[in-house]
Amino acid sequence: MRYRALGRTGIEVSEVGYGAWGIGGKQWLGGDDEESRSALRRAIELGLNFIDTALAYGEGHSEKLVGEIVRESHGKVWVATKVPPKNLLWPARPGIAIDECFPYDYTIRCTETSLRNLKAETIDLQQFHVWNPEWLASDDWRRAIEDLKKSGKVRSFGISINDHQPDSAIDAIHTGLIDTVQVIYNVFDQSPEKNLFPLCVEKGIGVLARVPLDEGALTGAITPDSQFEKDDFRGRYFRGDRKQQVVDHVETLKKDLKGVEGSLAEIALRFCLSAPAVSTVIPGMRKTRNVESSCGVSEKGPLPADVLARVKQHAWDRNFYL
Numbered sequence: 001m002r003y004r005a006l007g008r009t010g011i012e013v014s015e016v017g018y019g020a021w022g023i024g025g026k027q028w029l030g031g032d033d034e035e036s037r038s039a040l041r042r043a044i045e046l047g048l049n050f051i052d053t054a055l056a057y058g059e060g061h062s063e064k065l066v067g068e069i070v071r072e073s074h075g076k077v078w079v080a081t082k083v084p085p086k087n088l089l090w091p092a093r094p095g096i097a098i099d100e101c102f103p104y105d106y107t108i109r110c111t112e113t114s115l116r117n118l119k120a121e122t123i124d125l126q127q128f129h130v131w132n133p134e135w136l137a138s139d140d141w142r143r144a145i146e147d148l149k150k151s152g153k154v155r156s157f158g159i160s161i162n163d164h165q166p167d168s169a170i171d172a173i174h175t176g177l178i179d180t181v182q183v184i185y186n187v188f189d190q191s192p193e194k195n196l197f198p199l200c201v202e203k204g205i206g207v208l209a210r211v212p213l214d215e216g217a218l219t220g221a222i223t224p225d226s227q228f229e230k231d232d233f234r235g236r237y238f239r240g241d242r243k244q245q246v247v248d249h250v251e252t253l254k255k256d257l258k259g260v261e262g263s264l265a266e267i268a269l270r271f272c273l274s275a276p277a278v279s280t281v282i283p284g285m286r287k288t289r290n291v292e293s294s295c296g297v298s299e300k301g302p303l304p305a306d307v308l309a310r311v312k313q314h315a316w317d318r319n320f321y322l
């Protein structure tokens with residue numbers, strides 16, 4: 001496993017981090033806690049030292065599992081979590097004031113709840129789970145960040161940017177209060193490369209590349225017959241003719257990648273790591289075999305220039321979260 005600086009935080013993170021949404025058990029179904037524990041343990045054994053969870057993932061369940069495994073591990077494992085918007089609406093909607101999402105007292109209270117779930121004294125990286133640039137002038141979020149850092153409850157602070165809106169965090173970065181951004185970045189959504197990534201490099205902002213496998217589409221596992229349990233979020237994400245659209249895009253991509261070493265998922269993760277602005281890529285991995293496959297890509301390094309050029313042709317502008 002190779003490591004990169006998480007921006008200017010002083011933290012060195014493994015190139016492959018662990019996305020802990022799926023292990024929360026409420027929105028991704030079909031997993032179980034023992035399987036999740038084994039996956040987390042194996043990831044750490046392979047050198048992974050960064051986990052991204054959230055208070056909202058299974059209403060604290062993901063944080064509790066992560067805390068348990070991190071406490072039993074020998075080396076340092078950095079943990080990032082998130083404050084859910086108070087109105088529980090993802091993504092942040094225009095015109096909704098910050099007191100409906102991140103009022104000062106609420107942000108402090110959620111951080112304290114996360115600390116209890118994780119059984120930790122400090123959160124290495126706390127993040128707002130949505131962001132709306134209209135909140136920039138408000139005092140609530142600025143004061144919360146400053147006070148949480150001063151009290152030692154939080155070491156660094158970031159924004160998890162609304163789906164497919166990378167530029168919405170640019171003004172917040174310019175305030176100097178934000179240490180990291182978490183953004184959708186994958187073969188299909190390459191939009192952060194345009195404005196966000198150059199600014200992050202310039203300002204020393206850590207970048208967490210989230211949803212690197214497009215919720216499973218970029219593993220090649222989605223077929224027109226894929227079925228999800230009731231209440232599994234992917235049932236909505238891949239609804240109607242979207243499964244067929246995914247198959248069509250993935251088939252064209254695979255044709256272009258003929259002869260390239262590794263599975264589609266591995267190539268998709270290497271694509272993310274080919275961007276120097278990315279500090280860590282955080283696939284969700286409930287299965288140990290997926291942990292082994294994903295962690296293995298770090299040693300392979302960025303994609304060769306000719307392969308990268310081919311992959312770049314496959315950007316696909318759409319929003320399946322709506």
Ligand SMILES: NC(=O)c1ccc[n+]([C@@H]2O[C@H](COP(=O)([O-])OP(=O)(O)OC[C@H]3O[C@@H](n4cnc5c(N)ncnc54)[C@H](OP(=O)(O)O)[C@@H]3O)[C@@H](O)[C@H]2O)c1
Pocket residue numbers: 018019020021022052053129160161182210211212213214215216219263265266282283284285286287288289290291293294
């Ligand atoms: N708003 C936000 O802040 C937000 C929103 C979404 C996600 N996130 C973060 O980003 C993380 C990643 O996104 P995600 O988990 O939604 O989706 P993802 O990483 O794009 O895809 C996860 C899927 O890929 C499979 N997979 C992982 N590694 C694989 C490999 N090497 N080969 C084949 N299949 C593989 C997983 O299978 P198994 O699970 O069965 O192993 C799972 O089905 C989340 O866990 C969360 O931490 C944040």
